Amino acid sequence: MAHSPETRDKVRRLYVFDRIGLEMAALQCGVSMSTASRWKREALDDGDDWDKLRAAAILAGDGIESVARAALAGFLTQYQATMDALNANPDIKAEAKVQMLASLADSFNKTVAASRKVLPETSQLATAMEVVQKLATFIREKYPKHAQAFVEVLEPFGEELAKTYG
Structure with a gap:
């Protein structure tokens, strides 16, 4: 089945600029993965390196x-x-x-x-996770009767940590 140049361009755009995986880009455009891979390979042979452009777009954008x-x-x-x-x-x-x-x-x-x-929030999240793990160990060892209550509180608290530290 022949695809239009617009379809090929859309696969490229989704992959390069929208950072969607090639398989998902192909799926969204109604193209087989082998066709999308062939297009990417042919573009590379013609000097259009989708992966380099993708990396450059990431650096330029975010x-x-x-x-x-x-x-x-x-x-x-x-x-x-x-x-x-x-x-x-x-x-x-x-x-x-x-x-x-x-x-x-x-x-x-x-x-x-x-x-x-590079990411200061990673350090903050790692510290927060370490504190939670230490607290869990402390409760398990010193106050085992409260372990169930801790588990009940931990899940919603984990959501709060995710909001705060990403």
């Missing part, structure tokens, strides 16, 4: 903070996917899991430390 937020969000998505895969796969030996978890923890710490330099 600045380095936006890039750092996107990088941190992408890492956290991968972090969660890795944790889910580790928990779902009983065939991974304990020793290998420990190594993977140590590597993941190291990557997490480095990513958060790097983002603190």
Whole structure:
């Protein structure tokens, strides 16, 4: 099926300027993923690098903070996917899991430390999360009978933290 140049331009615009993933841009335009990938590849061959333009648009539009937020969000998505895969796969030996978890923890710490330099709210959020975790441990160890009430309060309080620290 032949698509109009306008459709190709819309896929490009969604991907480059609206920062929608190529698969979603293709879906929104009624184009197969293979067609969108081919268009992107052909554009690159012609000197139109959609990925470089996308990065430039991010920097020009929202600045380095936006890039750092996107990088941190992408890492956290991968972090969660890795944790889910580790928990779902009983065939991974304990020793290998420990190594993977140590590597993941190291990557997490480095990513958060790097983002603190660019995103002050990341540091604030990390501090807030640490305080909440310490409070949870304190309640569990010293006042276990109040643990259920703490859990009930924690969810709405988490929403307040998210509003405050993003």
